Every structure is written in structure tokens, then in C-alpha cells.
Amino acid sequence: MKLILIGFGVVGQGFAQILRDKAAELLREENFSAQIIGVATASKGALYHAAGLELQSLLEAAQAGSFASYPEQDGLIRGLEVDEMIAAGDADALVEMSPTNLETAQPALDFCRRALDAGLHLVLANKGPVALDYAGLKSKARAKGLQMRYEATVMAGTPTIQLAVDALAGCQILSARGILNGTTNYILTRMEAGLSYDEALSEAQALGYAESDPSGDVEGWDAAGKVLILANALFGRSLALDDLDVSGITEITAADIAEARAAGQRYKLIASARPDGGAVKATRLPLDEPLAGVGGSTNAISLKTDLMGDITLIGAGAGPLETGCAILSDLLAIQRMPSAT
């Protein structure tokens, strides 16, 4: 399978490491083999080779900060635009891993549309295009007999989407609620251990869980983007951020945490999606709910179903290898059922 990658940050590098380290295992156990033939980035440059880029050199160049140091090679093209990579006609799938933009989803959204038009399967770690134009992309994919997959957009490699969409296909999902942002869950967990909000946030930043501008996480927008994706994937509902009731954890104080604890409860930032809408809200849960027991940066989702009661999935919500694994898992699913949508 020949791949074009957009974006090559920690997730892209994690994915390339997996392809490098698991090549033999994937060929043996899954009859799967993939070449990265194009990589386009905003800050490191772009590389294209129709026969496949060399993964170790690609990773070293990325770690050095620029593809300029990628070794010269017959057939290598530097600086090619994404549109030209797609138009070249060599690729089987586009993997969109550039940073999420929940306002316009651009330029990623246009790249995704062009890739589908050109007959490429689509795999996304970037939440923007799935959150803002799920229906449009899905119908383009369906019309072409292609797949659009986006396991990495919710709970990283923990297979939320495959669980809800494929494995539970015979069931109706009535609602979903989860802990879909690891940074805020880490902060709340540390506040339970006695830290103030500011101390817990600083610690999360020092550990690389929270960005220097943490607003996307702590105000609930990252989780809200995931709610938009779930609303589409589970209920076929195209919602906008404005349709959601979103608040974060910035107003939660040590006193709130203590009060909840005294009542046998625990604060969690709960993202929920229902057929008629969604929300992201700090919520007090009884300690015996499965979601209440999910600590640290771990994520979780509970799906309420018509025939099988509640099903809860708990796992990593971030991480380069975890997210890289989700992309691999989507590519394996495409190989298993190339024309399903």
C-alpha cells in the first residue's frame, strides 16, 4: 500500500517507526506492506519518491528538523505540493496527520476531498475534516467505493471507532459518554491528590501532556471536536461546535474536588454524544461508575446500546506509538475490506 502523509510531527514519526520496526511481522501476520511515498509538512519541507522513502533516513531528517538532510537519491523529488503528489497517481491512500483546526479544517479538508476524488482511501488523525465535514467526505468516499477511516481522532489507538461502528454494527447505540481528553483527566486526578489547579496544570505541561497554551484542552474544545466526530459516526448527525454545550475544568477548585470526595463522588470532564446533541462538562460521578475509576491521562468511553446494555472501553488517549497504531489499524482494515465504506 503506497501512502502520502500530510504532517510528520510526533504522530507521523510514531507511525513511521511502527512501519520500520514491524515490517516483517506485518508482512508475515497480516500480509501487509506499506511504503510512504510522499510526506508534506508545514515546517520540515516535503519529500516524494514513487518507489517509497527510506524510513530510517526520513525519521532522522525529521528529528534534525528539516527534510533537507534526507539523502539524495534517484527519483527523489523535493518540495512537491500535496496536490501534485495526489495527481501523480502512485498512491493508494492519503494519511492526514496535520494539526487539528476546528474552525475551518483547512487546508486539510481540501486535501482530503482531492484525495478521494483521485481515488485514494483516506485515513485521518487530524480531527478537523471529520468533525466539520464528515457527511461530505463519507459520501464522496462511498460514491467512489473508497474508505474514510479516522480511528486516531478519538482515544488515539484505543479502537473506539472500530468498536462502535464495526464490532457493534448489529446493535443500535443510544448514547455515548466518555473521558476523551487525557490532559484534563490528568489534572483532575492530580487535584484529587491535593494539588491546586495551577500546580496540576504546570505538572501536566512539564510532562508534555498539556501545551503551553492549554486552552484547547482545559476549556473542553479538544473533547468537543471528538463529540462532533462521534455524533456523526454513531448517529449520522452533523453538528457544529455551536450546537454543543461546552465547558471545561478551569472553574473547578480544590474545594469542589474535596466536596465531591466527601459525597463519595469524583469530578470528570465528561464528553457526551446523543442523537439529539452533545456536551462537554465537568461532572460529578459516583465512585462505582466505570468512568469514575479512570485516572491519569487514560481515556474511556461508555456506549449505551439497545440490546447489550453498557459497553465501556478504557485505554490510552494519546501518544505517538498509540496514535500511530490507530493509523496502522485503519490501513489494515482497508486491506481487509477495500470497498466497504
Added chain:
Amino acid sequence: MKLILIGFGVVGQGFAQILRDKAAELLREENFSAQIIGVATASKGALYHAAGLELQSLLEAAQAGSFASYPEQDGLIRGLEVDEMIAAGDADALVEMSPTNLETAQPALDFCRRALDAGLHLVLANKGPVALDYAGLKSKARAKGLQMRYEATVMAGTPTIQLAVDALAGCQILSARGILNGTTNYILTRMEAGLSYDEALSEAQALGYAESDPSGDVEGWDAAGKVLILANALFGRSLALDDLDVSGITEITAADIAEARAAGQRYKLIASARPDGGAVKATRLPLDEPLAGVGGSTNAISLKTDLMGDITLIGAGAGPLETGCAILSDLLAIQRMPSAT
């Protein structure tokens, strides 16, 4: 998809109810339609109609205790043997739902082999054939380009196998441990609430969780059968019951439960599978482990992976509709990828 069912107890009836009640939804959303053309049972008789049996009549006859009351119809054949149903050549898949026998897996195992030889996909709720001859059945299926699926054998409809085998295909699973028997988990949960073992067992029997002879559950054999299946599915290891270290909960006293609680722990009957073996043992878990929080008749499994840390799935472990859903989910997976194995 035309189906032959072996066994028509609560699981078979749950499955038939789902097909009856969801026919329109399945056709619309999954482009799926199935007819039950044959049903063979030990106690109710056997029915066969190449064009499909009528589900409501079938369910009513089953509830009346005998297929003798199923209405006469052109083309209906009563009392056909399973081998003749298979040989008739009308069916696409055999669904094995007769009671589990972990000693010989017969007669189900022979039916499964003949079905694969005759070109039928195989779906199992009966643990016996998967636990005792996974490798043989899988290789027969592979040679014929057919699927053998067995989601219902572990955690009923909670999609354990699809999670571990399909969704985590890119990951290596290093080990699995879980609460795979709902009856014993219910008894332990009630003992925590102050009941004696005998009181909790009587309550479980009154609620229909435990059978009048509860030894298969409380001595750990039901969970052990599931460990054999997981050892095959996750690690490609064919183990026998003798290879496992199996004990149940019959020795656990109210005093043990109290002692664990005083130490901040909780007893669970933990079934575990590793590449080099497996076990079923009552185990004291710290309260903050995800598995410790799983109460009542709920089941759960934690998978340790190479790239994604621990992934935990929690859901129903029994129930007619839950298990019927697993069978449907396997049939949907066969429709999505008919030639994958």
C-alpha cells in the same frame, strides 16, 4: 445469507428475535438479510425449509417446547439430520449454539468440520469446538477461503474477539486477564455486600445466573474454556484444560472477603492467558485496578499490548439478546469480508 442453526435454546431464540425485530433496520443500514433455513435441536426436533423458516412461528414453537407445533407448509421438512441439512447445499453458514462440552466438543465439532468441508462459513456460540480444535477448524476454514467466527464464546456480545483480533491487528497482545464468568462475579459481589457463599449462590440460582449444578461456573471451568479460546485467538497456542492452572471460588469465605476489604482489595475470579499458558484463579486486586471495579454479573477483559499499553473492555457476559447480538455481529463481519480468515 442462509443459515443452519444447531441448538435453539435461549441464545438461539434471542438471535431469532433480533432477526425478526431488526430485519428492516439491518437491510437498510447494513444491507444485510438472513433466513434461518434449518434448525436442529436435541429436544425440540428439527425443521428445514430451503426458502427460510418463519421466525415468529419458530419462536412460538420453541416456547411451546417442540417444533411439532410449527405450522405445516409446502417445502417444509421435519426431522432432517444436521448432515442432511448441510449436504442439501442451500446454506451459506452454520451457526453452532448447542451446549458446550469441554471434554470432546462432540457432536458439535464434527458438524463444524462437515460444514466447512461443504463450503459453509462457521459461527459459534458453543465454546467446545473453538476451545478444543481451534487450529484444525481455522486451517480448514483458511484452506476453503471461509471464515470461522466465535465472538459469542467470550463475554457474549461484548466484542472481545473483534477488539483483540481485528481492531488491534497492528498491535501485539502480550497477555490478557479478565473477569470472564458472570455467575462467580455476581456471587463475589454479593459476598462483599455481606452474604455468605451459600446465600449468594442461592440468590444467583434464583435469578437464573447460576445453574442448579453450578460446578462449571464456581469451579472455574467455564472461564477456563474461554482461556483456551483466547490462547488460540491471541497467541496461536493450542492448550488443553490440563495445561491450565484452574481453581474457582468455592473456597472463598466471608472472612477472606473481609480480610481483603480491610487491605483495600477485592477478590475477583481472574482468568488469564499468556503465550506460555493460562490460569483461572480467585485473586485479590487493589481497588484502583479497572477490573476491581467490575461488579455484579458484568464481565471485563484487560489486554496488555506492545504499543498501546493496557486496553480494557467492560460489558455484559451473558444474556440471550447479548449473545444473539454477537452472532449477528459475526455474520455482519462475514458479509463485510467474506474471504478473510
